[in-house]
Amino acid sequence: MSKLLTRRSALGIISSAVGAVAFAGMPAFGQTKGKLTVAVPGGVVKDLETNIYAKALVAEKGYDVQVVNQPDSALEQLRAQVKSRNVIWDVTEINSLTFPAMDQDLLEKIDYSLVDPKNILPAYAKRPNAVLVLVWSTVLAQRADKLPPGKEMKSWADFWDVKTFPGPRAMRKTSHHTLEFALIADGVPKSKVYDALATKEGVDRAFAKMNKIKPHISAWWDNGAQAVQVMSNGEAFYTPMFTGRLQSLSDSGIPLKLVWEGGLFHTTYHGILKGSKHVREAHDWLRIRATNAELAEKYVQTVPYPAPIPGAYDKLPASLQAMLPTTPPHPEQLFIANEAFWYSERGNQIQDRFLEWILA
Known part of the structure; x- marks a missing residue:
């Protein structure tokens, strides 16, 4: 198992130059079925979102997926994009810096029949306009x-x-x-x-x-x-x-x-910016990001902040499971x-x- 990194320390390991991250093998623009831009913090978090989740979504749907840096001023940028109707990010991370976005009419309502069709997520993971992706x-x-x-x-x-x-x-x-x-x-x-x-x-x-x-x-x-x-x-x-x-x-x-x-x-969500032109593709991202147990297991072995997916971490070493907030009975x-x-x-x-x- 790879050495665990904390979320905050991981952010400083890799330079966070602003801009899109595309990975090898991504279909060329014009040959894709849809387009999607996802904004997350930089560093290892951005690497994982790209190389685990974006790669999987490209393989499944053939979308043109770009993962970009979410700056410290993300909340102000969210407001500006929605107010100007010039939405650049389709999906954004809702963390301690951007939490007010969920109550400021900046996010689209989520269709959970698309995001969680098997209804596997616990109730606390599903906000009307944001889905829990890590805790x-x-x-x-x-x-x-x-x-x-x-x-x-x-x-x-x-x-x-x-x-x-x-x-x-x-x-x-x-x-x-x-x-x-x-x-x-x-x-x-x-x-x-x-x-x-x-x-x-x-x-x-x-x-x-x-x-x-x-x-x-x-x-x-x-x-x-x-x-x-x-x-x-x-x-x-x-x-x-x-x-x-x-x-x-x-x-x-x-x-x-x-x-x-x-x-x-503590909770971190992903949501769809109000006015996004790629809402359907964004729902596919939320589905794969919030409910795919196999990908979640890969993620948590590098950054130990799990998604609340039942059974996703059952095969991990007991010592690691004992430190995860999603391991029963910890949530209660x-x-x-x-x-x-x-x-x-x-x-x-x-x-x-x-x-x-x-x-x-």
């Missing part, structure tokens, strides 16, 4: 060699229990995907976390809980690589961590114990991150408060 999670990671004898964290409440589980901790330096865990540790059901954050009382409750753990946080990390580093060098024994980073720690010989209960389920233990909340005015206000709090 990743933030879970509680603990160094098994640093745990007290005979003890193991089972919840976010345990992360806050510094008497039973002494030792340095690390957390992400942001309000989103951090305050959720504070509320869960304080007894809020995971299904009610964002309801609580929508109220002044709930936000105050989250910060009060953060006040209790703050003296025990030895490192506040900005990105997944830093989380790996502080766990590797022993600066922290326990931290929330992106699941895509777990393999690198495991490969380095550091024994890990994970707490999936109360972890966050996790809850979906509400990116729309953090994009709202209230979310921005909470983030401002968090940044002031962390410097106090």
